[in-house]
Each structure stands twice: as structure tokens, then as C-alpha cells.
Amino acid sequence: MITVVGTGTGAPLSRDAESALAEAGLVVGARRHLEAARPPDAAERIVLGPLAPALDAIERHVEKAEKPQEGQRVVVLASGDPGFFGIVRALAERFGADRLDVRPGVSSVATAFARLGLPWDDAVVVSAHGRDLRTALHACRSHPKVAVLTGPGAGPAELGAGLAYRSGERVFVVASALGDPEHERVERVTPAEAAARDWGSAVSVVLCLDESRALAPARTVAGPPSGPDRWALDEAEFTHRDSMITKFEVRALALARIGPRLGDLIWDVGAGSGSVAVECARFGAAVTAIEKTRDGVDRIRANAAAHGVDVHVVHGAAPTVLTDLTDPDAVFIGGGGRELPAIVMACARRARRSVVVAMAALDRVPAARDALIGAGFDCDGVLLQSSRLAPLPGEVSRLAATNPVFLLWGVRLPAPGSSSPSAAGSSSSSSSSSEGVSL
Structure with a gap:
């Protein structure tokens, strides 16, 4: 025994x-x-x-x-x-x-939350001990209460460096030497302050909190929310300009091909109203929305706030503005105009898993497809053309056709020796049994 x-x-x-x-x-x-x-x-x-x-x-x-x-x-x-x-x-x-x-x-997580007097049945707990730090970073960006178990090269400084300019209202609570009556410390710092310090090896756990949302309503199931009860929301649930929004039929298939989930980073390029960005965030992913118009940026932030999610909005034109962003797991491209082929190529070079492109102009499809295939993606697509029920006088209905949209998607082919497409392009090293354990 x-x-x-x-x-x-x-x-x-x-x-x-x-x-x-x-x-x-x-x-x-x-x-x-x-x-x-x-x-x-x-x-x-x-x-x-x-x-x-x-x-x-x-x-x-x-x-x-x-x-x-x-x-x-x-x-x-x-x-x-x-x-x-x-x-x-x-x-x-x-x-x-x-x-x-x-x-x-x-556990150190229970002890850290106890020191703050906070419940933690609604917390996301992520281990960064011997694992790729990106999962912890994206969880911290997308959820208001996250506990990160630290490890060599994945402590408060590294977390702070990754979140300093992308973390909204987050604060770190760094708990060190928990249970040691002489050396225990529990400190509140900003991500930028955490990045600037040498923390040594005594850190037990880092809590990343949006303190305005630290006390959530009572829960029945512990952990992060299980995901939205519905998606492909109606266009009326978003603020948008002149119907410039990805229609819900297109959004439904795009979400299926993007596959947003906790720990992912999704780009929404040419975000417009941010409907795709918001829906990805509702699934628990961290999301960066790229939009070149000032009024579009304001709309995205308003829609994110209305749906209670965090979306990092970048004001600028793709593909130039993409250079300084963290590599995404998946990308949705809903705008781009004449720059679309260059945008698709830039995103395909960076995406770890998939790229989804929505196009109203069919003559742009070949160049976008070539860019995805050239970047090593398995490419497929479909023309979506739907007709919605619309009322007519006399309590009868007709079918009202929506504009057809071509949805193109690419899934990164597995790298030689890898078992799944998501492993391609990963900077993570597989955790051995000695790396994956907190002792």
C-alpha cells in the first residue's frame, strides 16, 4: 500500500x-x-x-x-x-x-480563496505547472475568477507579461508559501506590477480576478459556466449599422467550424458589430476583435458589455495590425475588401487550428482558398442561401430570401508525428509525468 x-x-x-x-x-x-x-x-x-x-x-x-x-x-x-x-x-x-x-x-487554491474570504465554486482552475502557459492566459482573459497553479517559467511574472495590456480590469492575488507562519504572503498587484518583479520559487497560486464580478450568484454546478444555452443569436440582439452583421444562419455554421472553447484565443477580423466575437466569448474563449472603424470599435464594446463577456478590441486595419497580436487558435474573417487575400494569408500563417472566411463576393473565393491551401490547411466551403419566414397581410407568411454568403474554412493538417490538427503550430511541449504534477 x-x-x-x-x-x-x-x-x-x-x-x-x-x-x-x-x-x-x-x-x-x-x-x-x-x-x-x-x-x-x-x-x-x-x-x-x-x-x-x-x-x-x-x-x-x-x-x-x-x-x-x-x-x-x-x-x-x-x-x-x-x-x-x-x-x-x-x-x-x-x-x-x-x-x-x-x-x-x-488545496492551495482553497487556501488562497479562504485568505480572501471568497467562495470559489465558480472559479476556473488552471495548472501552468509544466504546461503551455497560453491556456492559463486565455482563461484569465475570458473569465472573472481564475486560479493558476504556477510552475517554473509560469509564475506571476510570466502571467503578468502576457496579460499586462490585454486583461481589462483584472487584478492578481499572488499567494506565496501558504501555510508557512513566517513566510506566507498574499499580495494584490496589477499584471504589469507582477511582470516587473522577481517572485522566486515560493509562489503557491495566482488568482486572477475581476473584483467587480468576484461574487457571482449561487451555483448548482461548480466550475466555469457550461456554455450558452443557445447560440447563433438573432441580429436584433446586437447593435449594428445598416444590417452590416453576420447573419445568424452564417454565424451558426461559422461557430461550428471555429469551435471556440475555454483556453482558446479567437480572432474576429473585420469584426463590424462583433457578433461572432461575442458568441465565441460566450463559449468561454478569449477573443480579440479587429475593427478599422472607430464607431465599429464602440459597437463591439457595447455588444460585449450587453452580453456580459470580455472582448479585447483592437482598432486598426488588417493585415498590418495583426503583427503584434498573440497567435490565435482559430480565426473568423468577416471583412477585408480588396485586402482579403492578404488578410487570409496572414491569418493562415498564424492560426493554430482553423480559419473561417465569410464572403459575399464569389470572385474572392479562389484567392482565399489558395491562401488556406498554401498555408497547409485542408479546405472546404459551402454557399449558404436561406429564406426566412416573413409575415404577409391576412395572417399568412411568405419566404424572404437573404443574400447568399460563401463560407470557406480551413483546418490545419496535422504536423508529421502529431495526432490532431490542433497540435500543429503549438509552442507547447508535451508534459511528462514529472512536469504535470504539483508537489
Whole structure:
């Protein structure tokens, strides 16, 4: 049996945990946990660094302990709740869940929110420990209450650098050395202030908050909202100019091909009213809307506010203004005029997963298609032409035709050796078992 004990957030070990530790023949944990727990002198100790060698040592000890007269216990010390982004997953995969005796402590996330007196059943929790930081950054941009579990190269400074000019009203709460009576610190800073500091290695968790929305209504299901109950909203639900808005039939298929989700970054280029941007944000994605007109920028912000979502709006003309933006997962292009081929080409070079283009002018389709195929996308498209019910006198209806729109989409082909299109172009390195665990 392998006993996993959660510790490190101030609470003393339980009597059961102390008894297990007293019987241990092998104790594995971070240096600070070993020093605080003080295992028996006779027990072998392994200070955790890379996880794989520790798992190998545990396996050797478990095999030895299964022999007669050698039934000494293995104890693994971990931070907080080891079943929450912790070592329990790696141990269960290696040895089986039935061989684990888990004694959880209080997680660093729960402790950090407790220090603020805030509930966290509505928080998004993201691990940046050994993972691509972009997911945490996009979650922080799109949600008002996010907890980020930090790691080397993914601490408050890196989060702050990524959010300093794209985070709206966000504030960081940096919780360091939680549970340590001498060194614990809980500090409020702006993302820019976080980026300018050297935080060392004691940071436990970073909370990214829009404090005006930190107290949400009571919840039934924990975590982020499950997504909108409807989409492809009627045009009347957006402020727009002279019907210059992506019609809901087109928007429905565009959303299906974009696939917006929590942790994604979506560009809406030539956003106009921002209807596509707003709908992507309602699915939980971080969204940047690019619009060249000043009144269009104001409309996008008004529509985002009306639907209670965050949309980062960039005032400028594509493709020039795209240069300084973070690479997107997917792009919707709803405008561009004569610059459309250049815009499609620029977006195709940057998009990690897909590009969707809506065009009323069919003569622009070949150039847009060539740009997507040339960038390594698998390309397809459809002409959408719908007729809506419209009332006539005498309580009867007719069919009113909408203008036809050609929707073209490209999905990035998998890179050699990769298993899915979304993996192409990723700057993430796959997390090994030692990288993906908070200890």
C-alpha cells in the first residue's frame, strides 16, 4: 500500500498520517515537506525532483515489501490535496488506484480563496505547472475568477507579461508559501506590477480576478459556466449599422467550424458589430476583435458589455495590425475588401487550428482558398442561401430570401508525428509525468 499524505498549507498532520509516517520504510516528497514531517531516521528518503526516478524507486520498494517479513509502508508527501492536479494521478496510473491510501489536505487554491474570504465554486482552475502557459492566459482573459497553479517559467511574472495590456480590469492575488507562519504572503498587484518583479520559487497560486464580478450568484454546478444555452443569436440582439452583421444562419455554421472553447484565443477580423466575437466569448474563449472603424470599435464594446463577456478590441486595419497580436487558435474573417487575400494569408500563417472566411463576393473565393491551401490547411466551403419566414397581410407568411454568403474554412493538417490538427503550430511541449504534477 502507498499512503499519500497532503500537507504544506499549515494544517498539522492527522494522527492517522503520523502513524503511517512512523511505519514508513520509504518517504518521498519535496525537501520542505520532508523537513516539516520529519520521517523516522530508519526510513529511506527521496527528495522529489523529476518524478520518473521517484516512481521507479517506489516500484522497487513496493515489490520488495510484498515479500514475507518485509511489509514496510511507502509514504508520499505532497502539497495540499494530492488528488487535485497532484501526484495521485501519476501514482494511480503506475500502480493502480486500489493500491493507494490518500489522506488529502487543503488545496492551495482553497487556501488562497479562504485568505480572501471568497467562495470559489465558480472559479476556473488552471495548472501552468509544466504546461503551455497560453491556456492559463486565455482563461484569465475570458473569465472573472481564475486560479493558476504556477510552475517554473509560469509564475506571476510570466502571467503578468502576457496579460499586462490585454486583461481589462483584472487584478492578481499572488499567494506565496501558504501555510508557512513566517513566510506566507498574499499580495494584490496589477499584471504589469507582477511582470516587473522577481517572485522566486515560493509562489503557491495566482488568482486572477475581476473584483467587480468576484461574487457571482449561487451555483448548482461548480466550475466555469457550461456554455450558452443557445447560440447563433438573432441580429436584433446586437447593435449594428445598416444590417452590416453576420447573419445568424452564417454565424451558426461559422461557430461550428471555429469551435471556440475555454483556453482558446479567437480572432474576429473585420469584426463590424462583433457578433461572432461575442458568441465565441460566450463559449468561454478569449477573443480579440479587429475593427478599422472607430464607431465599429464602440459597437463591439457595447455588444460585449450587453452580453456580459470580455472582448479585447483592437482598432486598426488588417493585415498590418495583426503583427503584434498573440497567435490565435482559430480565426473568423468577416471583412477585408480588396485586402482579403492578404488578410487570409496572414491569418493562415498564424492560426493554430482553423480559419473561417465569410464572403459575399464569389470572385474572392479562389484567392482565399489558395491562401488556406498554401498555408497547409485542408479546405472546404459551402454557399449558404436561406429564406426566412416573413409575415404577409391576412395572417399568412411568405419566404424572404437573404443574400447568399460563401463560407470557406480551413483546418490545419496535422504536423508529421502529431495526432490532431490542433497540435500543429503549438509552442507547447508535451508534459511528462514529472512536469504535470504539483508537489
